Amino acid sequence: MLEAGRRRKEQSLKMNRREFLGAAAAISLTGRAVSPFSIPGQTSSTGRNLIPQRLSTAPNYWCTWAVQNYRFGEGKQAIDVTRLEGDSGAGLAHDAMNGEALFGAQGWAKTFHSRTRNELYLLLDDGWEAEGTATFKLDHAKFPSFRGPNEERLRSLNREAQRLGWRGAALWCRNTPGGSRDLALEDECSKAGISYWKIDIGDPEFNLLRVRNKERIPLTLEHVYGEPPTNGNWRLDGRFGPQGWDSRRMEILRHTDVYRTYDVTSILSLPTTLDRVNELLRSAAGHSEIHSLLNVEDEVYVAAVLGCTMGVMRHPLIGLRPGDDPDLFFNGPRKTKRRMDEVVRAQRWQRIAAPFAAGVGSFEASDEILTDGWKFASGETWQHGLVGSTVWQSAPAVIARNMALPEVTAIDGEKPFVFAARFPNGAVAVGVHERTHPGRGWYLPRCRVTVHVDDASGPFGIFGEFDRLTLDFDRPVQNRRLLAQDLAGEKSVDITAPAEISRTSVSFGGQLLREVGLHNRSAGDLSSPGLVLVLM
Template identity: 35%
Template sequence: MKKIYLLLAYMFATCAIIANEEGPNLVPQAKSTVANYWCTWYAQNYWIGRGSDLKDLKGVTNSAAREEINYHTIFNPKDGWASTYLDRESRKDYVFLIDHGWQSKRKEEYIAGGMPFFNMITDPRDFAEYAHLEPKDRLKKFNEEIKALGWNSLGLWTRGNITEKQARTFVEWSKHAEIKYWKIDGGNDGGKYFSQKVKDAIYPELVLEYITGSGGNINPKWNQDQASYPSVYDFGGNLRRAMLSMVQSVDVFRTYDASPLLMTTTTLRRTHDVLKQTQQQAKYKALINVQDDCNVSVGLGVLVASKRHPNMGERTYNGKDLHHQLSGPRLMQKRFDEVSRFGRWARIAPAFSAGTGTYLSSDNELIDRCVYTPWDTWAAGTYGRMVSQSAPAIMARNMPLPKVESDGPAPFVCVSTYPNGPTGIATDGRVSPEKRWFEPRAKVTVKIKDASQPIGVVGRYKELILAFASSLEDVEHIWAQDLLDDSSMDIKSKVKISGNTISLSGDLIDEIGLSAASPGDLSVPGLVLRLEGKNLPFFGKEYTPVVPIPQASAFVKAKTKGYVGPASIKKVKDGHEVMSDNKSKIDFALKKLAKPINTGKVQITWTMRDLDPRALTRNGFLVVSSDEDALSSVLAGAWTGSNEVTVFEGLGGHSSAPKKKFKPGKEMSCKLVLDLDKRSAELTVNGVSSKILFSESMTSVSYVGFGVKGAKTSFSDITIK
């Protein structure tokens, strides 16, 4: 009898071991080979006034953020960005990119020349630990210390135009230091792309990212009631041609910064506007970087520039946490698992170029909107106003559009069949005036090209149905694991198999996709699954949809000659007369420049005079703007009725702008100097000067014109240098 009990105990133990046997690890151990990165910029901004309660926002500027990066903030063991952010295993999938402020600010130290923000000299005061070394060895030592913490490589931020000789020197320094990434945040050397040209020749392992800007951190017309809100990259957009040229010329094209709250919607629309024009054309070689949208990136085959950090409650504005880059109930600060999951997904399915394969989108666009506050964004023109953005409800690369069924608001849905075989499926949340972040669930049906390939699933679902080419009767196992995990489990008994489909409940996706979640992390589920068996189904050529490439002629709006805007404008000899009866706000008339200006210094000169010197209201302003509605703009001029010179950001920024007394005389001689790299604007009128720093809302000068508030003013023709 004792032997029987022992035998039964052995059998039960054996069964338990078999039942709990781990399946294969579906995530490769080797680090990702594509250039995703984590960037210091949002942390730099949050460090301004850290530990204090701010009473105003005057000190929260781009230039102040530049001063927050140094050896201590990066490396100190208590809260250093490189030493404490992301776990060590996740760091190997990301470049650690140091943003604005790491380079020397003293021209005499630029031993190879260059620009204030493109000289590659590690600042010897902020990084005294490297000051005794030659420039290339400073970078090498810096990179060695970053890699010692587990990061893939050091990445470098730059901005501006340089010569081919300077580019060669800087690329050689990076090659010596084994640095893998540059973020070129403005400038393309006059369209000659010297850095790209040189690195292709002598150090192709270096990845270069470029931008055109985006006309502001919110897509245009956000203050209007429209059916959709296209980006500046769309047909008729003022940066469309620049975008198309750049995507043909560089390694990575970044869709640029987007204001929080509506970040995903803004970015999806920009990505849509790029992909619909570049698809199926190998000449569009650049990978697309979509900032910090890790979830939709699984479904779009793109790169990320993660900037989130976990710090909260360490800097407040009138008692409330202030973070202009990570505001809102989405709480990106508590969503680090999705960064790690995306890095591991990239090991399975690396991002692919904008011109690879087909792109489809639904006709239906989802519109998200909410009211912004001073705690939400640096874009002061949006405070207290409803901001609207839109993007296609469904986006698909190299595959048919999925079917999405929802009883209420639907999520955004993005899917891709990657060139190396896997399928990425993602849903993402929405924004409404009542709920500034929510994650609706839907029933989503997706066709899978190759049943033998991994399938990545990210987001929340009511039900996910995977449809294959034929019957699944030969499937033996359905392995699934949290992308954060190192082993899978067989979920065949937990799913519903019917003919050629597999149905996963939303609860099962939550269970598996969060099984390795970090305590307190709010990231949505993220998992990978793979079928195992004989004769797994595979679609043929019929799987890939035939997609005509949209042509510009079908979309271009009728061109408006001259100036547009609410102000009245009349051409006169040597200039224009601008008039408005509106005394409640500044009206404007803008003209589109032949070519946008997005880096360097710009000098604009003009003269102006009051048409009615006896009028109670007399004023005039030059308006420079990223968009045709002057939503992202700087205005420079004078309240001549009160003898005051002023320069300010945004149409509504005049009330709090600094003003200086001057003597108008019969005619005012005006000069505005814009530095788009330092984000400064200095106005001089009749010898009296006023200077401000403007925010990241204005990313380029694409339009120039005039503004008045209940006044009649004569402006000369302007000169731009």
């Protein structure tokens, strides 16, 4: 037992202590009352808000691409789903972008993500530009209300996004021109107040970064390696594969601000994304010269727990298409479009524990690999070659940044995906995520999880559903008071009494975590729990 504890301690010390063990995130405390939970005697009210009021500065955004792809066929009697696939579907999405769709009376910018938009960029994807994919000319025909020279139109676009409560506008582009033209485009955007570019392939020599750095232009650049929507041999196990230091992906990771893990199928998004993150972090960990952040697109709980950024794409539009309402971006048993609260919880956790660079600290992954699968029907993927096939995607059962791997005990034989991280400010997060299998859909294997937090100061973020969760410390905690709060809420409760506290550990039953983590859920929302815990 002592030897196991020593090994865990050595793992946590792999980071540079001065870089990693800063002060715990600031916690805003108020004195307001809170209504009691529905289980009498289990919790008591405190009213203290454990979530800082200051907004996150993480470069997160909501991207319009998925909702653009949902526009064609609205209100029709029938729809040919094959038109939604491949280049045809991309063309329809391109055409769907315009000022009315974005800023009209029921526009996306006016109606989506009202609780988080002040911390998200409003990112316009393909279709906003005229005359190409990297002209940065706002299309006159699509955005007629923005007038004047192009710089002024871009400035008006950004101001309108901010007027509606967004952090600002961000822009998609592909295959930037290079040379001196890059400077002109960056300078024009900077003067217009645009500070984020989503670069979807192109810039092979990283000229944009060099120009930006030389001229000190306040612009965050996101790069990608263009992936298919599945990893590896999807007929077998679908592994992403090791990434050597000299691989093109690692080269991109070393030369950008944000590396987006790129496109995935909706139904198998989780294992596909997790394995990409696994291999990229495995190669980057401990290389302090890598300052870039990983963007895991719409896997918002993965982003929250593992210190990554979000390229949120989910939206709440449901039932606008005929038949079974096909949506190639959000479909299947997960019902992601009814999980909007997860964005709120993930974003608010990042006020407490900000995303951190891929090269910071250590990384561990279990030898145990979990494999998920799905037989894709027409209308479930834009990749026509997957339709009718059973696709498999795999990732490690457990991964962890800057800490020992959590211990996971399966109750019924199967395990969920489990991931955890210790943040540079002393916060710790842990998450469990569901599995996907043909015939079973989206389901959560029951499990007990022990997280060795050692000397971490917290706060602690807990995402997903556990049968039991134990936090194992290297110091006495039996006289500490425990406050917890739904990350979608404003007030905490005291859960000292219902928690099980021993000398150096705190344990929680699944029902308690669910009660707290969903206490402020929106009506009809299917999101998994997400809560913050502090030891007073």
